[in-house]
Amino acid sequence: MSASEPKHRLETQLVHAGEPLPRIAGAVAMPIFQSSTFVYSGEESYHDVRYIRLNNTPNHQALAGKLAAIEGGQAAVVAASGMAAISTSLFALLKAGDHVLIQRDLYGGTHDFVTRDLTRFGVEHTFVDGSDPSSWEAAIRPTTRVLYVETIANPLLRVADLEAAVAFARARGLVSMVDNTFASPVNFRPLERGFDLSLHSGTKYLNGHSDIVAGAVIGRGDLVERIKHQLDHLGGSLDPHACFLLQRGMKTLALRVRYQNDSALAIARFLEAHPAVLRVHYPGLPSHPHHARAKALFDGAGGMVAFELKGGVEAAARLIERLTVPVHAPSLGGIETLITRPATTSHAGLSAEERQQVGISDALIRLSVGLEATEDLIADFTRSLG
Ligand SMILES: *Cc1c(COP(=O)(O)O)cnc(C)c1O
Numbered sequence: 001m002s003a004s005e006p007k008h009r010l011e012t013q014l015v016h017a018g019e020p021l022p023r024i025a026g027a028v029a030m031p032i033f034q035s036s037t038f039v040y041s042g043e044e045s046y047h048d049v050r051y052i053r054l055n056n057t058p059n060h061q062a063l064a065g066k067l068a069a070i071e072g073g074q075a076a077v078v079a080a081s082g083m084a085a086i087s088t089s090l091f092a093l094l095k096a097g098d099h100v101l102i103q104r105d106l107y108g109g110t111h112d113f114v115t116r117d118l119t120r121f122g123v124e125h126t127f128v129d130g131s132d133p134s135s136w137e138a139a140i141r142p143t144t145r146v147l148y149v150e151t152i153a154n155p156l157l158r159v160a161d162l163e164a165a166v167a168f169a170r171a172r173g174l175v176s177m178v179d180n181t182f183a184s185p186v187n188f189r190p191l192e193r194g195f196d197l198s199l200h201s202g203t204k205y206l207n208g209h210s211d212i213v214a215g216a217v218i219g220r221g222d223l224v225e226r227i228k229h230q231l232d233h234l235g236g237s238l239d240p241h242a243c244f245l246l247q248r249g250m251k252t253l254a255l256r257v258r259y260q261n262d263s264a265l266a267i268a269r270f271l272e273a274h275p276a277v278l279r280v281h282y283p284g285l286p287s288h289p290h291h292a293r294a295k296a297l298f299d300g301a302g303g304m305v306a307f308e309l310k311g312g313v314e315a316a317a318r319l320i321e322r323l324t325v326p327v328h329a330p331s332l333g334g335i336e337t338l339i340t341r342p343a344t345t346s347h348a349g350l351s352a353e354e355r356q357q358v359g360i361s362d363a364l365i366r367l368s369v370g371l372e373a374t375e376d377l378i379a380d381f382t383r384s385l386g
Helices: 011-016 056-070 082-093 108-121 162-170 221-234 240-250 253-273 291-297 312-322 352-357 374-385
Strands: 075-079 098-105 122-127 144-150 176-178 197-201 215-220 277-281 304-309 338-340 365-368
Touching: 011 253, 011 312, 056 075, 056 215, 056 240, 075 082, 075 221, 082 108, 082 144, 082 197, 082 215, 082 221, 098 108, 108 122, 144 162, 162 176, 162 291, 197 221, 197 312, 215 221, 253 277, 253 304, 253 374, 304 312, 312 374, 352 374
Parallel strands: 098 122, 098 144, 144 176, 176 197
Antiparallel strands: 075 215, 197 215, 277 304, 304 365, 338 365
């Protein structure tokens, strides 16, 4: 979007931002450019030579334009997966001897990348409690370069102190990075709040149809350019067909996420009132420890709900088996409701004691609310809990 165009609202940007004008051969939908290479047209930098791995085909450019517009970033780049976006960004910004302050309850892939891979390259880290800014100062070192948090953390849906993270990073000259996958740009736009970089697993809400893996980085132009150059070298580019699907999926993002916000809140309230349920974790409920922060910062509390049953692991397994609408599968953010037990999926790598320490009971159930009728989901839970 050029500076002279009026700034449209999110719904309009999701449909129109980044789409090529004039439309290519009059096509209303963005065509797929299934061409690895393009005719040389005088590019001077290696990174500008048009080639799929260099992330600059028309499909990459349209998608980057849309992503930058919806979160108000100077630039954006898409990657082959959320982990490609996250690992490439950290590689681009860090070198041997550097140190990262990073939130403790972290997406499993990011946790393993930081603890197992970055350490082999001499990059050190300290885990901090994302919602306790008073503990961050003691963890900082002269070599600290990055502060990394997640908007809403898996699976207890804790909300980091995002405002404090930005202020802390600014005051100490750190790059602030946030994984905004769980909130999606509909519920939270990190750059408007001062973050330098917003990262996404496009696999989840952005695409929303459980049919591709993709990642995105949105933010400050100079940082995104460094990350794009790193991505060009590491090679984690998104295929043009997947670019097309992600672009198509994003057009309905606002509709989907708002429906999922409403449906998840209704289901969370239903579960909290049910006699078989011990505890519900949902930032949209007043019982959640970070409810006030979520209310102040987010436009909706999201489509993820976690809960525990009084009957423990056995009752959890029985419920998952009895339910007929939710699909028993990991991942999230799609149109179909997915249900999992994190102890057997995302947090299976931890021992039972380690899970206990971070507050994840083996009986915890995680629900990614889809687009089915809320009434049908609640009826299915009523029947299956009874
Ligand atoms: C799924 C996920 C990722 C990783 O994304 P992939 O597309 O699977 O590589 C990163 N962060 C969060 C919060 C996720 O949910």
